[in-house]
Amino acid sequence: IAGITQAPTSQILAAGRRMTLRCTQDMRHNAMYWYRQDLGLGLRLIHYSNTAGTTGKGEVPDGYSVSRANTDDFPLTLASAVPSQTSVYFCASSPGRGGNTEAFFGQGTRLTVV
Amino acid sequence: GQNIDQPTEMTATEGAIVQINCTYQTSGFNGLFWYQQHAGEAPTFLSYNVLDGLEEKGRFSSFLSRSKGYSYLLLKELQMKDSASYLCAVRDSNYQLIWGAGTKLIIKP
Numbered sequence: 001i002a003g004i005t006q007a008p009t010s011q012i013l014a015a016g017r018r019m020t021l022r023c024t025q026d027m028r029h030n031a032m033y034w035y036r037q038d039l040g041l042g043l044r045l046i047h048y049s050n051t052a053g054t055t056g057k058g059e060v061p062d063g064y065s066v067s068r069a070n071t072d073d074f075p076l077t078l079a080s081a082v083p084s085q086t087s088v089y090f091c092a093s094s095p096g097r098g099g100n101t102e103a104f105f106g107q108g109t110r111l112t113v114v
Numbered sequence: 115g116q117n118i119d120q121p122t123e124m125t126a127t128e129g130a131i132v133q134i135n136c137t138y139q140t141s142g143f144n145g146l147f148w149y150q151q152h153a154g155e156a157p158t159f160l161s162y163n164v165l166d167g168l169e170e171k172g173r174f175s176s177f178l179s180r181s182k183g184y185s186y187l188l189l190k191e192l193q194m195k196d197s198a199s200y201l202c203a204v205r206d207s208n209y210q211l212i213w214g215a216g217t218k219l220i221i222k223p
Contacts, residue, residue: 042215043203043213090156100164103147
């Protein structure tokens with residue numbers, strides 16, 4: 001089934017540990033995004049990639065890094081996790097940036113930093 | 115700053131009609147999206163507006179007024195499965211999506 005897959009679905013992580021959230025899409029979409037969703041707040045963009053080989057910072061990039069070595073994969077790394085990074089993380093992709101290019105979302109990763 | 119405002123929560127009755135409003139102030143405008151998100155699940159696309167007016171898609175319609183920075187999502191013939199959060203998002207001049215916090219819609223029998 002075509003779509004976008006995230007792993008793990010949930011994780012409890014000790015503060016100070018390093019963690020990589022994985023995201024893979026098989027739709028050959030150019031653009032990919034990482035969002036965090038916190039109660040009472042809208043989805044906030046962490047990092048994005050408009051095409052393989054390029055990345056950019058979103059609204060809340062501090063403490064996170066990404067890479068886009070190929071079209072399909074867009075991992076998000078927390079170098080040294082802190083409790084404020086407890087959140088639900090969504091990876092998304094879209095064919096491009098303009099027009100009626102809806103974003104498709106993965107099922108999310110629920111991360112708890114203790 | 116950029117801002118998307120939606121009501122936090124709304125309640126409606128099964129079979130009725132409900133209108134969820136969204137007002138926005140963004141740096142530029144390149145389209146407005148509505149997404150549905152059931153609890154514990156990912157957002158899924160509902161509608162897209164870039165020109166003023168009404169876009170109808172089955173039981174759901176979305177309206178846009180760019181001059182007023184305003185949109186609404188209209189849901190007709192409400193069903194229990196429509197209980198979800200509805201997210202309004204605007205694509206700004208940098209082609210990034212700015213998201214509202216979402217409106218939790220509760221449907222009562």
